[in-house]
Amino acid sequence: MELVIREVAEGDWAAWHTLWDGYNRFYGSDISAEITQHTWQRLRDPHSAVHCRVAVADGCVVGFAMIVLHEGTWVTSPICYLEDLFVAAEMRGQGIARRLIQALVAEGKSAGWSRLYWHTAQNNPARNLYDEFTPADEYVRYRMNL
Ligand SMILES: CC(C)(COP(=O)(O)OP(=O)(O)OC[C@H]1O[C@@H](n2cnc3c(N)ncnc32)[C@H](O)[C@@H]1OP(=O)(O)O)[C@@H](O)C(=O)NCCC(=O)NCCS
Numbered sequence: 611m612e613l614v615i616r617e618v619a620e621g622d623w624a625a626w627h628t629l630w631d632g633y634n635r636f637y638g639s640d641i642s643a644e645i646t647q648h649t650w651q652r653l654r655d656p657h658s659a660v661h662c663r664v665a666v667a668d669g670c671v672v673g674f675a676m677i678v679l680h681e682g683t684w685v686t687s688p689i690c691y692l693e694d695l696f697v698a699a700e701m702r703g704q705g706i707a708r709r710l711i712q713a714l715v716a717e718g719k720s721a722g723w724s725r726l727y728w729h730t731a732q733n734n735p736a737r738n739l740y741d742e743f744t745p746a747d748e749y750v751r752y753r754m755n756l
Pocket of ligand 1: 697701703705706737
């Protein structure tokens with residue numbers, strides 16, 4: 611399998627949308643068409659802090675990593691939050707998510723990001739993969755919907 615990790619492109623809309631729907635089903639979330647459109651537009655906006663890298667296997671878009679670059683008070687260079695990671699069900703277990711994260715690490719080192727971080731459910735089996743990169747820390751998340 612030839613696997614390429616690259617920035618999302620305009621022509622990826624249909625494939626991205628299918629993956630996005632699968633991702634939202636995985637989380638049982640009902641994201642409106644309006645939010646989906648807004649998210650897609652920001653991914654394609656060079657001035658936005660939200661970015662998307664896609665995994666392309668033999669010419670087909672089969673996964674994505676969506677990130678938010680933000681500032682921090684303890685650093686002078688951008689911090690990268692990996693918000694969404696998804697691989698099409700039929701393509702899992704072939705190292706595609708690993709390659710997506712490796713690509714972010716490489717991009718961040720080259721672009722001078724200070725940190726890459728992400729959250730996951732305590733029981734997400736993908737933690738086996740995440741532990742390859744770094745140990746989980748001891749912090750817990752507090753979240754209020756406003
Ligand atoms: C999590 C996810 C992105 C992993 O994608 P993937 O391409 O299958 O992952 P990889 O093949 O790169 O996994 C590499 C390693 O991670 C572990 N792993 C990843 N996902 C796993 C899963 N669902 N169950 C068990 N182990 C898993 C395996 O140990 C694997 O190691 P191996 O290659 O030595 O067998 C994919 O399962 C997915 O989209 N899941 C639904 C959405 C989700 O959970 N996203 C992450 C939210 S934080």
